[in-house]
Amino acid sequence: MRPAVLVYGAAAVLLATCPLYLNAYWVDVLNSVGLYGLLALSLNVILGDAGMYNMGHAAFYAVGAYTAAILNTRFGVPLLWALPAAGAAAGVFGALVARPVIHLRGDYLLIVTVGVGEIVRIALVNDVFGLTGGPNGIFGISRPEVLGYRIRKPHEFFYLIWGFTAASLFLLYRLRHSRFGRALNCLREDPVAAEGSGIDTGRYRLGAFAIGAAWAGMAGSLYAGKMTIISPESFSFWESVVIFMIVILGGSGRLAGVLLAAFLIVGLPEVFRGFASARMLVFGLVMMVMMVVRTQGLFPPRPRTFGLEAGEEGGER
Amino acid sequence: MEQFLQQLTNGLAVGGIYALIALGYTMVYGVLRLINFAHGDLFTLGAYLGMTLLVSLGLRDGLGPVLGVAVLAVMVMGLVGLVGALLERTAYRPLRESPRLSAVVSALGASIFLQNAIMLVYGARFQVYPQDVLPRVAVTVFGASVPLMRLLIVGASVVLMGALYLFIQRTRIGTAIRAAAIDQGAARLMGIDVDRVILIVFLLGPALGGAAGLMVGLYYGQINFTMGWVYGLKAFTAAILGGIGNIPGAMVGGLLLGVIEALGAAYVSMAWKDAIAFLVLIGILIVRPTGLLGERVAEKV
Numbered sequence: 001m002r003p004a005v006l007v008y009g010a011a012a013v014l015l016a017t018c019p020l021y022l023n024a025y026w027v028d029v030l031n032s033v034g035l036y037g038l039l040a041l042s043l044n045v046i047l048g049d050a051g052m053y054n055m056g057h058a059a060f061y062a063v064g065a066y067t068a069a070i071l072n073t074r075f076g077v078p079l080l081w082a083l084p085a086a087g088a089a090a091g092v093f094g095a096l097v098a099r100p101v102i103h104l105r106g107d108y109l110l111i112v113t114v115g116v117g118e119i120v121r122i123a124l125v126n127d128v129f130g131l132t133g134g135p136n137g138i139f140g141i142s143r144p145e146v147l148g149y150r151i152r153k154p155h156e157f158f159y160l161i162w163g164f165t166a167a168s169l170f171l172l173y174r175l176r177h178s179r180f181g182r183a184l185n186c187l188r189e190d191p192v193a194a195e196g197s198g199i200d201t202g203r204y205r206l207g208a209f210a211i212g213a214a215w216a217g218m219a220g221s222l223y224a225g226k227m228t229i230i231s232p233e234s235f236s237f238w239e240s241v242v243i244f245m246i247v248i249l250g251g252s253g254r255l256a257g258v259l260l261a262a263f264l265i266v267g268l269p270e271v272f273r274g275f276a277s278a279r280m281l282v283f284g285l286v287m288m289v290m291m292v293v294r295t296q297g298l299f300p301p302r303p304r305t306f307g308l309e310a311g312e313e314g315g316e317r
Numbered sequence: 318m319e320q321f322l323q324q325l326t327n328g329l330a331v332g333g334i335y336a337l338i339a340l341g342y343t344m345v346y347g348v349l350r351l352i353n354f355a356h357g358d359l360f361t362l363g364a365y366l367g368m369t370l371l372v373s374l375g376l377r378d379g380l381g382p383v384l385g386v387a388v389l390a391v392m393v394m395g396l397v398g399l400v401g402a403l404l405e406r407t408a409y410r411p412l413r414e415s416p417r418l419s420a421v422v423s424a425l426g427a428s429i430f431l432q433n434a435i436m437l438v439y440g441a442r443f444q445v446y447p448q449d450v451l452p453r454v455a456v457t458v459f460g461a462s463v464p465l466m467r468l469l470i471v472g473a474s475v476v477l478m479g480a481l482y483l484f485i486q487r488t489r490i491g492t493a494i495r496a497a498a499i500d501q502g503a504a505r506l507m508g509i510d511v512d513r514v515i516l517i518v519f520l521l522g523p524a525l526g527g528a529a530g531l532m533v534g535l536y537y538g539q540i541n542f543t544m545g546w547v548y549g550l551k552a553f554t555a556a557i558l559g560g561i562g563n564i565p566g567a568m569v570g571g572l573l574l575g576v577i578e579a580l581g582a583a584y585v586s587m588a589w590k591d592a593i594a595f596l597v598l599i600g601i602l603i604v605r606p607t608g609l610l611g612e613r614v615a616e617k618v
Contacts, residue, residue, distance in 0.1 A: 122588075245425060283426075
């Protein structure tokens with residue numbers, strides 16, 4: 001067994017047994033880490049794999065959360081049944097939004113996605129279609145049920161959220177090593193060459209956007225079930241920035257790095273709650289220092305070999 | 318007609334403020350291809366420093382309101398410019414050769430740092446500017462009564478923009494800035510100290526942003542440590558609207574955005590006011606991806 005496998009395995013076991021010896025508060029912090037990890041994994045498809053700057057990811061998170069919440073409170077759909085619908089709604093929304101702007105270059109796309117995020121937030125505040133509840137949001141969302149068992153405690157949510165995150169990690173890992181994922185990588189590294197080798201860049205970009213958005217939407221429905229109340233505040237520009245930072249700090253494209261960065265960015269500030277007021281000041285400083293010290297992120301992306309040089313196991317190790 | 322003129326002048330005042338902030342974004346972007354996310358917070362810093370100096374120095378009593386505020390503005394611009402230059406040295410210069418997104422995250426970190434530093438010093442609540450700084454009288458323009466302060470703000474931002482334009486077009490340093498924006502490597506070969514150019518850009522941009530912060534404080538009477546995000550985003554939108562990297566573009570974009578927003582708020586919907594700016598932006602980018610006055614497309618695909 002390679003050492004990396006051992007390290008990952010040990011980390012997974014350590015994480016999985018956390019609820020046995022941590023109190024409800026810290027388990028809840030880990031639940032947040034899991035949700036942000038999931039969101040960062042979803043953004044990673046767009047930002048890390050396809051190299052498209054998206055700083056409005058909270059919009060898709062919001063569409064998913066509101067879809068699940070509306071289905072649940074108005075139509076009595078159980079939360080976990082609403083999860084795929086939330087994913088689908090966010091995915092379709094992502095594709096529709098991205099369609100006219102997908103050809104824009106890096107920074108332009110970044111600022112357009114910021115705009116989309118703000119427009120969605122303002123729409124939620126203004127109670128569009130009379131469904132979103134305005135500034136107060138939606139409350140009374142029922143907690144998710146698994147096989148008739150209602151999940152209430154943080155310890156139980158831990159396994160729901162991290163189970164979903166683990167499954168996503170596996171699926172998104174498969175995705176990036178699929179034909180689709182390899183094409184995206186090509187496209188990120190050299191769009192001209194990708195176009196030249198017959199990759200339909202527009203369609204692949206749109207696909208990556210839709211998948212990333214859909215995943216964020218599913219994370220949104222889990223968030224709705226965890227909180228039982230959602231409001232536009234939870235989906236501000238700041239949310240998008242945090243998710244963006246996690247992906248870059250993780251070393252965009254490296255899935256393990258992205259999860260580790262979620263721990264650092266979401267979990268670590270909780271450790272310093274004692275210094276509540278100066279906490280964010282230090283956080284900003286740390287982000288600056290981190291970038292100066294490790295400009296490529298914690299796990300720098302490696303050149304992909306596509307199995308040509310390293311045999312069947314090629315690619316990410 | 319009266320309401321239209323009211324909204325138009327209000328839009329021009331707000332637009333002038335957007336334009337001043339947008340100039341900082343566009344100059345930094347022009348030379349470094351970096352979105353300086355901390356720029357909005359430098360604007361906030363200008364508003365807070367202005368308030369402190371206004372309260373503590375008593376300039377308006379000694380020099381009279383208009384001259385006092387002008388001296389105050391120069392001091393605020395100098396201080397904020399220095400902070401901007403300091404920021405460049407610590408947060409951006411070490412990342413000059415790094416992947417572009419690392420610098421973006423560093424900029425976001427700097428923004429969070431500045432915002433929270435301001436909050437720790439001044440507290441999280443809204444701060445109120447002294448009310449009687451400039452005479453609160455109204456002027457009649459084509460039959461509509463318009464507050465004098467509004468006209469002063471429009472005038473001051475036009476003067477500042479004009480000064481910057483002349484500086485960029487007529488002086489040696491301005492020429493160096495323009496050269497570095499076109500091609501850093503070539504500028505270096507011509508003997509231009511590009512590091513110094515970048516430092517000057519980081520002095521000038523934040524100085525203008527600081528002046529805008531002071532104007533917002535005087536105009537609206539209250540300020541908050543988080544206001545830099547909203548103004549920063551709007552101003553950046555204005556910079557893109559006019560064509561990022563293009564200095565006259567930022568001026569036009571800012572004024573246009575302010576007017577569109579004010580008219581939109583009055584005639585379309587107040588609640589959607591903040592969304593209008595972004596809708597305009599997306600619309601423009603779909604039709605004309607380089608912005609209204611943009612020319613350069615240097616990136617591949």
